[in-house]
Amino acid sequence: MISVKNIKVVFGKGTPLQKQALNGVTLTIEEGSFVTVIGSNGAGKSTLLGVLAGDVLPSEGEVTIGHTDVTRKGTPARAGLVARVFQDPLAGSCGALSIEENLALAARRGESRGLTPALGAKRREHFRARIAELNLGLENRLGDRMDLLSGGQRQAVSLVMATLAGSEVLLLDEHTAALDPGMAEFVMNLTQKIVTERKLTTMMVTHSMRQALDYGHRTIMLHGGEIVLDVAGDSRKTLEVEDLIAMFRRIRGQTLDDDALLIG
Amino acid sequence: MTEKGRALSQIAFWGAVELGLVYAFVAVGVFLAFRVLDFPDLTVDGSFPLGAAVTAVLIIAGVNPWLAAAVAMVAGAAAGIVTALLNVRFRILNLLASILTMIALFSVNLRVMGKPNVALINADTMLSPFYGLSLRDFYVRPLFVGILVLAAVLAVWRFLESDAGLAMRATGANARMARAQGVDTSRQIYLGMAISNALVALGGALFAQTNGFADVTSGVGTIVVGLAAVIIGETLFGARGILIALAGCVLGSILYRIAIQLALSTDVLGLQASDLNFVTAALVTVALVLPRLRRGGAA
Numbered sequence: 001m002i003s004v005k006n007i008k009v010v011f012g013k014g015t016p017l018q019k020q021a022l023n024g025v026t027l028t029i030e031e032g033s034f035v036t037v038i039g040s041n042g043a044g045k046s047t048l049l050g051v052l053a054g055d056v057l058p059s060e061g062e063v064t065i066g067h068t069d070v071t072r073k074g075t076p077a078r079a080g081l082v083a084r085v086f087q088d089p090l091a092g093s094c095g096a097l098s099i100e101e102n103l104a105l106a107a108r109r110g111e112s113r114g115l116t117p118a119l120g121a122k123r124r125e126h127f128r129a130r131i132a133e134l135n136l137g138l139e140n141r142l143g144d145r146m147d148l149l150s151g152g153q154r155q156a157v158s159l160v161m162a163t164l165a166g167s168e169v170l171l172l173d174e175h176t177a178a179l180d181p182g183m184a185e186f187v188m189n190l191t192q193k194i195v196t197e198r199k200l201t202t203m204m205v206t207h208s209m210r211q212a213l214d215y216g217h218r219t220i221m222l223h224g225g226e227i228v229l230d231v232a233g234d235s236r237k238t239l240e241v242e243d244l245i246a247m248f249r250r251i252r253g254q255t256l257d258d259d260a261l262l263i264g
Numbered sequence: 265m266t267e268k269g270r271a272l273s274q275i276a277f278w279g280a281v282e283l284g285l286v287y288a289f290v291a292v293g294v295f296l297a298f299r300v301l302d303f304p305d306l307t308v309d310g311s312f313p314l315g316a317a318v319t320a321v322l323i324i325a326g327v328n329p330w331l332a333a334a335v336a337m338v339a340g341a342a343a344g345i346v347t348a349l350l351n352v353r354f355r356i357l358n359l360l361a362s363i364l365t366m367i368a369l370f371s372v373n374l375r376v377m378g379k380p381n382v383a384l385i386n387a388d389t390m391l392s393p394f395y396g397l398s399l400r401d402f403y404v405r406p407l408f409v410g411i412l413v414l415a416a417v418l419a420v421w422r423f424l425e426s427d428a429g430l431a432m433r434a435t436g437a438n439a440r441m442a443r444a445q446g447v448d449t450s451r452q453i454y455l456g457m458a459i460s461n462a463l464v465a466l467g468g469a470l471f472a473q474t475n476g477f478a479d480v481t482s483g484v485g486t487i488v489v490g491l492a493a494v495i496i497g498e499t500l501f502g503a504r505g506i507l508i509a510l511a512g513c514v515l516g517s518i519l520y521r522i523a524i525q526l527a528l529s530t531d532v533l534g535l536q537a538s539d540l541n542f543v544t545a546a547l548v549t550v551a552l553v554l555p556r557l558r559r560g561g562a563a
Contacts, residue, residue, distance in 0.1 A: 053444070079446030092444075094437040097430075105430050110446040113427035 002029040002052065002169055002201060007061035009047050009225075021047040022058070023225035029169075034195055034202040034216035038209060040248070043222040045205045049173050052203065054078045066168035080110020083162035083200075087174040089154040092161070095147030099138065099157060102146050103127045106161035130160050134190070152183030159190055163198060170195065172204040176211070188215065209241045223251050272522075272529055275402050280525040282406040282474060284518030287489055288413045289467030291497070291513035292420055294490035296460040299509070300424065301453060302436040306362040306487050307347045310369025311340040311461040313483035315468025317373045320382040320478035329390045333469040340465020343369060344457035352450045366483075373480050380480045389473035405474050412470070416463060417510045423459075424506045432456050464490075488544055493517035495551045523547060 009022040022044045029035050039045045050056035051063060054075035063071045070078045086092040093102045104118040104127070124142070132139040134156050138149070146154065155175055162170055172191065176184035192215060195202050206212050212219050219236060221229035221244070228251055231239060272280075290308060297305035315336040322332035343365055350361035374380065394404050423429045434442035435452040442449050464486070472478040496519055497512025527543050528535050535543065 075443040076446050076448045079444060082444075084444050086441075086444075091438070092441055094434050094441060096437040097433060101430060101433075104427070105434050105442075105445050105447075108427055108445075113431045113447075115423065115426045115428055117422075117425055118427050118430045119425070 001031045001064075001066060002027070002203070003062075003064040004028075004048075004051065005062045007048075007051055007058045007063065009044075009051065009056055009058050013059075020225050021056075022051065024061075025222075025225070025227060027220070027227065029201060029203065029218075031201055032199045033218060034200075034204070035218045035220060036212040036216045037203060037205045037220045037222060038207070038212045038244070039222035040252070044225040045222055046173065047225075048222065049171055049203065049205055052169065053082055053084055053171055078110075080165075081168040082171060083109070083165070083167035083169070084171045085155065085158045085162055085173065085175040087177050089151040089158070089178055090147075092158040093146045093154055095145065098143050098145055099131070099149070100124060100127050100142040102157065103131070103142075103161060103164060107164040109165040109167070111165065130164065131157070134160065150183070152179045152187060155179060155183075155187050156190055159187070159194060163194055163200075168201060170200045170202040172202065172206075174205050174207055177207055191215070209244045213239060213241065213244070221247070221251075272526060276525055276529060277522070278402045278406055280521040281518055282402075282409060284493075284521035285406055285409040285413050285514070286467055286470050286474060287493060287521070288514040288517040289416060289463045289470070290486055290490040291493035291517040292416060292510060293460040293463035293467070294487065295494050295509065295513050296420070296456055296463070298491065298494065300433055300436050301456040301460075303351075303453065303457065304359045304362070305344075305347060305457065305460065306359065307343055307365045307369070307457070307461055308464045308490060309483045309486045310366040310373070311343040311464045311483075312468040312471070312486040313373050313478065313480055314343055314369055314376070315340050315465030316472035316478035316482060317376040317382070317468075317480070318465070319469035320384055320472045321376055321378075323384060323387050323389065323473075324382065329388060329392075329473060333390065333466060333473070336465045336469035337462040340468070341458040341462040343465070344459075344461030345454055347461075348454045348457040352453050369483075370480065373483075377478060377480065382478045384472060384476045384478070389476075390470075391473060409470055409474065412466075413514055416466070417507075417514060420459075420463075421507050421510055485541060485544065488548065489517075489520065492520050492544060492548045492551065495548060496520055499551045499554055520547065 004025060004027050007022050007025045011019045011021050025048060037045050037048065047056055051058055052065070054070065054073060054077070057072065062069065065078065065081045068081060070081065094105070100119055104123060107123065128139045128142060131142065136153055136156060138153065138157065149157065176187050179187060188211065194200070202216070204216065213236070218232035220227055229247060290312060293308060297303045318336040318339045319332045322335060323329050347362045347365040350356045350364060351358045356364070391405060391408050394408055395401055399407070424433060431442065431447040432452045432455065434445065434447060435449045439449045471482065493516035494513055495516070497509070497516030500515065501508050501512040503509065524540065524543055527533060528537060528540070
């Protein structure tokens with residue numbers, strides 16, 4: 001379960017570049033629900049994800065993940081609750097470490113790390129089985145450095161990494177945006193499979209309206225740091241990409257009008 | 265080859281090996297800071313003589329030389345923590361933070377010793393029990409230091425391949441990812457800098473005990489020597505896992521000393537002791553350029 005209440009985030013406070021990135025966002029995502037988030041550049045999607053992950057601490061409001069108030073907790077302190085896949089395939093794993101070392105690192109997310117060898121026989125076996133499920137042939141390359149993999153392979157491994165340790169929520173930050181269409185589809189299918197099998201509470205930020213409507217149970221549109229659309233259930237099923245674009249245009253038009261007024 | 269063999273007497277050769285092994289601790293420390301944590305740390309120019317100073321003063325005060333070396337390691341760790349504090353807590357650029365600590369340590373070392381140079385003539389050292397056995401002194405020293413180096417390398421290797429060590433490696437390789445995995449990267453920098461400088465200080469402590477003195481100026485250029493060893497090791501072995509890299513540091517350190525000894529003792533080149541720094545710079549440059557040339561030739 002995720003619950004954010006009246007979250008406000010201001011970047012560059014007191015400077016000429018001051019920007020209200022989130023302006024009183026309130027949102028509850030039930031356990032096991034898969035929510036997709038869309039919005040134009042600067043709408044606040046990434047900031048909202050950052051607030052949940054701990055990278056961005058809000059100036060106002062409350063964040064609860066599971067049953068823990070994490071409002072003031074930094075990223076490492078809440079890592080046990082949050083699994084995450086980044087947009088940049090290079091960001092979510094260590095290129096200089098081997099595939100299995102990355103997996104070992106992720107397997108202890110949010111737990112204490114002692115002097116136990118990171119790659120015991122038992123763990124290796126477990127990693128091999130999990131990677132074999134991808135059907136990418138990577139199970140025979142576990143000792144290879146991560147930076148030898150393609151972007152798509154890295155994102156697929158990142159998804160496995162995200163599920164090695166338990167978590168309350170899975171955050172996906174446009175995790176297929178940097179991939180070619182074929183690989184993007186593969187990673188999305190894998191995402192769907194993992195989220196369904198493990199009944200993960202998931203929030204996926206995406207640029208693709210098609211993706212936003214095709215996956216998950218609920219879609220949210222952000223604009224100007226506020227939630228301007230929140231659809232689920234039957235009304236979402238009948239929604240088409242064209243409808244979303246029309247709404248997008250309408251909202252954008254409004255702001256244009258506002259600007260025109262301002263200049264006038 | 266025979267000419268070189270003659271140019272380098274047996275005593276000079278084993279002396280170079282011994283010094284290389286002493287500085288292997290520096291090389292491993294520098295490897296931890298520069299390569300594992302990606303933290304360019306110049307503190308070592310201060311923590312090496314700090315280790316020597318602390319050991320020398322304690323031994324003269326009658327403290328057990330093993331305990332003296334242990335205290336030197338603690339002092340080195342403290343120096344590393346100061347650098348980490350300046351960087352993590354006060355947001356001073358890592359390189360600059362380490363320069364500040366290094367400069368401050370020069371004064372600290374003078375205070376510790378009370379004078380620029382402390383001699384350990386006739387004092388009991390860690391090596392005393394092993395002298396006068398069947399082996400000659402110039403074999404005993406490298407053998408003794410070598411065993412300690414082996415123990416240190418195995419310990420660091422074991423650590424870097426553990427869960428805790430993996431967290432440290434991730435901190436240096438991709439801090440954002442490490443934090444997302446629940447690694448407190450600030451704490452890793454404190455820990456890594458402490459271990460690194462403790463090893464360097466142990467090198468200083470052994471330097472004092474094998475050479476019989478501690479000198480406040482003995483730290484000058486420690487970082488270059490350590491880096492030279494790391495780079496020579498990498499040039500020879502390439503990147504093939506932690507243990508190989510650590511072995512490369514040790515071998516790089518020994519080869520560096522032998523190369524220096526050769527350069528200085530070959531009359532043909534007309535070099536003298538004061539040319540040491542230039543030779544060092546030239547060696548490091550060669551070690552840096554060589555892999556690039558080789559790659560260029562293959563392409």
